[in-house]
Amino acid sequence: MSVITEIRIPSDAFELGQILSIEDASAIELETLVPSGDVTVPLFWVYEPVGNGFFDTVERYPTVNSVTEVDVFDDRTLLRLDWDASQDHLFQCILEHDGQILGATGSPEGWNFEMRFADREAFSQCQTCCEDAPSVLV
Template structure:
């Protein structure tokens, strides 16, 4: 039966983290990963206005074929990165052991990945692969998405659960809305943007845990 793990990795320990330097942004959030033969094309959000220096830094990497803007908003920009992922040891460890990257968010403190593996053995092999590649993994949690007794929070981290529960109590999902993200931010002591990101990840985690049936082991 599949398992889901949440890990934190220092940006310097894998190539994508080095490419997507976040000194000019408060956070980078992976939107999708599209494998195409030997390359992998991720779409990712960069929060805060993005200067030319960010694009110049990304394009200088020899494994990057191109980086292009897809959508531009006041507080975030969606980019498409065409690059050769074969040199990224972390990404190869995930692929080699049949893992799936469900979400990834980069901050100055590190990159948080949520990943699904076909079972505990595959997860253990992934961890060994990362150790051999000198990739530091901080395991935040491991849980079984199909067993509600194993995790009563339906895949939510404690900050995600706190934000989602507060949003429900304050009527954020009511019609009409009973509060704004700014009001939620005041209650939680974080930024408006951070509330939006946390609620989005919380709903995604909840949906995957409660609604999606994992594929059986072969």
């Protein structure tokens, strides 16, 4: 039986959280993850106006290939992040144990993830994988 779980992770405990750590944004919401080989391209909403400083900050990370604006509304902006997820231990643990990210919302304080695993054992193995990683706190 599949298991759906929610976890909260500090922004500085995983690479994507560090990349998208925005002091001025009230919230960031992951829209979709599209795996393509070693590259993961997430679409995400930023719930504040996005300035050039945001793009400069995100693109300074060596694992980020690009960040592009997809759509803009009064209260939010949809962005695409092309990055190499292989350096993010959280995402690697989720992938290694066939987890699926159903949703994720981030704020300066941390990220809330909703994930699905095939069974409790797969979730437990993912949790152990994260705990064994040098920077991921679950």
